[in-house]
Amino acid sequence: MCRTSPFLVNLPSEILINILSRLPIQTILSCKCVNKQLLCLLSTPEFAASHLPLSTTGLLILHYCNYLTSCRVFEFEDELGLQNSNLHSSAVRKFDLNVSMGLPDVCLGVVGSVNGLLCLREWGNSGYDALYVCNPMTREYIALPRIEGSPENSDFFDYGFGVSKMSGQYKVVGYVHRQSYDSQPGPCSDIRDYECLVYTVGTRSWRKVQPGAPFEHYDLSFSLFLKGNLHGCVLDYCGSAVKLIYCFDLESESFKPFLQIPPSQDGAPLAGNLGILDDCLCFLENRSADEGISALSVMKEYGVAKSWTEILVISEVEDFTFLYKDCIYPIKAFKNGDLVLNWNNLNLFYFNSVTKTCRDLDSGIQNEQSSIEAIIPHRLSLLSLKNFDGENVLSFSS
Known part of the structure; x- marks a missing residue:
């Protein structure tokens, strides 16, 4: 107290x-x-x-159990808080989102987290995705208006969340993907109709913007926010299926030139996942068993492909020999070089930079009745949604 x-x-x-x-x-x-x-x-x-x-950057875990989506927020300032492998002792918030937000019988997923604000996506049976922005610390939330003509007839609908670098506006970006076909054969004969929409928090309206070049999403790291831009791994849909990093500028609301992922040793396409560590883009490359589980590279100079630098190889995961390596995501880096890794939203691992090994982290929620929807870094802030004029700000009911 x-x-x-x-x-x-x-x-x-x-x-x-x-x-x-x-x-x-x-x-x-x-x-x-x-x-x-x-x-x-x-x-x-x-x-x-x-x-x-x-403020510190902790962890936020969303898990689904007994038709309820629950949220736990964890705070730890350095590696000393995780030495006993017990993560759940550092939880500072625990609540059921369905009850708190009056949303029965729906599953909620995470779009993104920026400065303590969390954007959520409702997976329901209503025929469209409902979107929300909340702050678990202030217990406030807003419901975004429905996108006109949205995604009933779309192949899929995806989202990103971030804040513009100069104006400081918080924005939700939506991407509509619809399949169509070209009568002329070629690398783009199977094309998609793309639509990009932007919602600025406080305006209560969606706007269409130029969608950019066609591309195909590669992995789950679609809405990584860094330095005023959204990032994700994609395949060049009209090229030679080369894996690239796309970038959406939230200030200009436009796509920037694609960046290349780290080059492989033999020139072959890399398999792995994009992430963010210490305000740098990182790439966790999956290698064969004799080379080690994964190699972590960091883009030390933002936007410069030649600045990719391999900083470590993770060679052993205790008690988890048969992991699917392509499901490992870096979550948090500590000053001493230790890491927290997320495996397929099922397990958290703590990587020891001295012993070069990983051990399981107990979040206190793994059980047969519970499925984890998301494990993400989350900044613990007191930013109030009431600062955004024009929004109908509601409070958690419990």
């Missing part, structure tokens, strides 16, 4: 904000219960803005 002295409370608000914004978020939430003065101060946009650059 946070306790304050009369001297501390009587400090100028800017000094008090500077002090309290450095505390762990669980302590800050406790401080809100001390008195009305602290509650008002800690609920201001000024405090949220001061706390955001100092």
